[in-house]
Amino acid sequence: MKIYKLTCFEATGEKIIDEAIEAKNDIEAKNKTEVLLKEKKLYNKTHRLVTPDGNLILFKA
Numbered sequence: 001m002k003i004y005k006l007t008c009f010e011a012t013g014e015k016i017i018d019e020a021i022e023a024k025n026d027i028e029a030k031n032k033t034e035v036l037l038k039e040k041k042l043y044n045k046t047h048r049l050v051t052p053d054g055n056l057i058l059f060k061a
Contacts, residue, residue, distance in 0.1 A: 047060050
């Protein structure tokens, strides 16, 4: 399993979420992240998900 990094922000730049997502691959990580953000009603906030190597795989401004 790989550890991905999810960060979600308010419009002011304040961090709302800064947590690790454990997944087998990029697709699973992206799906888990989208579900988590929708459950917490944060999907429309600015967020990003990066791989363990630092590649950006999900971004919403």
